[in-house]
Amino acid sequence: MAQVLVVTSGKGGVGKTTSTAALGAALAHDGEKVVVIDFDVGLRNLDLVMGAERRVVFDLINVIHGVAKLHQALIRDKRLENLCLLPASQTRDKDALTEEGVAAVIAELRTKFDWIICDSPAGIERGATLAMRHADAAIIVTNPEVSSVRDSDRIIGLLDSKTAKAERGERVEKHLLITRYHSSRAARGEMLSIDDVLEILSTPLLGIIPESEEVLRASNIGSPVTLCNALSAPARAYFDAARRLKGDKVPMIVPSDNRGIFNKLFGRKAA
Amino acid sequence: MSSVHVQRRSMMFRARSFMAFVFTPQPPIVEWLTELDASLERSTGFFVGHPVVLDLAGVQLSAPAIAHLIANLEERKIRVLGIEGVEPEVGETGLPPILRGGRGTRSFELPESQPAAAEPPAPLPPQKPASLMIEDPVRSGQSVVFIDGDVTVLGSVGSGAEIVAGGSIHIYGTLRGRAMAGAAGNARARIFCHRVEAELLAINSYYKTAEDIEDSLRHGPAQAWLEGDVLKMAALN
Numbered sequence: 001m002a003q004v005l006v007v008t009s010g011k012g013g014v015g016k017t018t019s020t021a022a023l024g025a026a027l028a029h030d031g032e033k034v035v036v037i038d039f040d041v042g043l044r045n046l047d048l049v050m051g052a053e054r055r056v057v058f059d060l061i062n063v064i065h066g067v068a069k070l071h072q073a074l075i076r077d078k079r080l081e082n083l084c085l086l087p088a089s090q091t092r093d094k095d096a097l098t099e100e101g102v103a104a105v106i107a108e109l110r111t112k113f114d115w116i117i118c119d120s121p122a123g124i125e126r127g128a129t130l131a132m133r134h135a136d137a138a139i140i141v142t143n144p145e146v147s148s149v150r151d152s153d154r155i156i157g158l159l160d161s162k163t164a165k166a167e168r169g170e171r172v173e174k175h176l177l178i179t180r181y182h183s184s185r186a187a188r189g190e191m192l193s194i195d196d197v198l199e200i201l202s203t204p205l206l207g208i209i210p211e212s213e214e215v216l217r218a219s220n221i222g223s224p225v226t227l228c229n230a231l232s233a234p235a236r237a238y239f240d241a242a243r244r245l246k247g248d249k250v251p252m253i254v255p256s257d258n259r260g261i262f263n264k265l266f267g268r269k270a271a
Numbered sequence: 272m273s274s275v276h277v278q279r280r281s282m283m284f285r286a287r288s289f290m291a292f293v294f295t296p297q298p299p300i301v302e303w304l305t306e307l308d309a310s311l312e313r314s315t316g317f318f319v320g321h322p323v324v325l326d327l328a329g330v331q332l333s334a335p336a337i338a339h340l341i342a343n344l345e346e347r348k349i350r351v352l353g354i355e356g357v358e359p360e361v362g363e364t365g366l367p368p369i370l371r372g373g374r375g376t377r378s379f380e381l382p383e384s385q386p387a388a389a390e391p392p393a394p395l396p397p398q399k400p401a402s403l404m405i406e407d408p409v410r411s412g413q414s415v416v417f418i419d420g421d422v423t424v425l426g427s428v429g430s431g432a433e434i435v436a437g438g439s440i441h442i443y444g445t446l447r448g449r450a451m452a453g454a455a456g457n458a459r460a461r462i463f464c465h466r467v468e469a470e471l472l473a474i475n476s477y478y479k480t481a482e483d484i485e486d487s488l489r490h491g492p493a494q495a496w497l498e499g500d501v502l503k504m505a506a507l508n
Contacts, residue, residue, distance in 0.1 A: 150411050153429040157410030
């Protein structure tokens with residue numbers, strides 16, 4: 001059974017697109033058939049993060065308007081053949097998305113893929129509500145910071161009321177992904193702690209992604225961080241999160257600043 | 272200085288919601304009336320004392336035709352309290368008022384009337400729940416309004432969420448949003464919460480914002496009540 005996931009947050013700049021690409025690539029790396037869809041019509045980014053921006057011919061809006069067939073718009077990843085991208089249009093805006101069109105595209109993708117990951121735009125308007133409309137499960141991306149947490153709370157409320165599942169009286173499964181976590185700043189009280197975030201949002205935790213230069217480096221070269229440097233701390237956190245999505249029990253590791261055994265042995269100087 | 276200033280309170284209007292059955296006639300109307308007669312035969316007198324709303328979105332009827340339909344229904348002892356799904360001009364023709372913004376509930380089957388019972392059966396016992404229980408957290412942006420009585424929330428109320436109750440408000444999680452109790456003019460209503468980090472507390476329209484809540488009460492269990500026109504707060508233990 002295909003799983004439709006929406007990666008959402010309410011607030012912009014928290015890491016939705018990075019997380020969509022990293023989780024999509026991690027699932028595809030483990031052999032799953034994955035498509036990532038950019039719902040940010042007008043401000044598309046997922047093609048850049050996936051390194052496919054030079055191969056975009058047709059997009060989601062073309063498919064919805066019947067200008068192109070779905071298979072013409074899907075872009076196969078060059079590194080992983082079971083990973084596809086359905087890009088957004090940069091020249092249109094979110095009003096070009098129609099409810100029936102999105103439903104038809106998702107229904108067709110369900111027959112072809114194991115995982116359909118929808119990268120939601122920021123905000124709570126049309127683009128965001130249509131991205132979550134057909135989701136079976138949602139990944140709520142949050143930074144450990146009050147404005148991001150409150151916006152996530154708002155989005156969780158919408159997931160419980162505005163999705164097709166909610167209207168049928170069912171529940172969208174929800175996972176919390178905390179990104180840009182900085183352990184030393186959290187220890188100094190400059191960020192909300194993991195416990196605070198979990199207490200406020202009362203949603204199960206999918207993973208904690210540490211703040212890292214690797215994420216920026218990966219997006220600059222157009223590669224999901226899980227493919228660019230699979231051994232880096234954020235990539236490993238994303239791989240763990242992807243396994244939890246599949247239902248595996250993976251112990252949760254709170255990222256720390258310790259960079260390895262040598263630091264533990266020799267790096268005793270006060271940070 | 273002889274003028275006397277009489278302080279006038281602005282008039283308070285109360286809202287109340289009622290449950291009404293909605294009829295949705297389908298063309299041809301004659302057949303629809305026959306079907307209606309068949310249903311009514313099983314439950315005689317069901318609609319006596321239960322005026323209905325007529326939803327005409329499914330049919331194209333002129334004002335005289337609507338009047339004729341309403342007369343037909345009145346022959347069957349069914350009174351129409353309003354119509355829905357018609358152009359606004361129809362409202363100027365002396366027909367029942369046009370209603371808008373109705374919210375759907377479940378659909379009903381007409382109960383079989385017992386042949387022995389002579390008097391019309393009382394169909395829906397008007398049970399008005401006096402309290403509303405919410406088992407999930409109330410999220411930012413959500414608004415829970417329950418004018419008929421108390422509201423109990425088992426989870427937390429998020430920053431940017433609000434609870435409005437005619438009676439008291441009980442929150443077993445953390446209150447980070449707004450709580451407005453006694454909203455229909457009840458000065459005896461109270462607010463209780465397991466942990467107060469509220470943005471605003473109000474009882475009978477007297478309020479306190481986050482700034483006015485003492486630091487010593489924050490992060491702990493607390494209650495709020497009204498003494499005269501002062502909103503009081505105290506720790507709850």
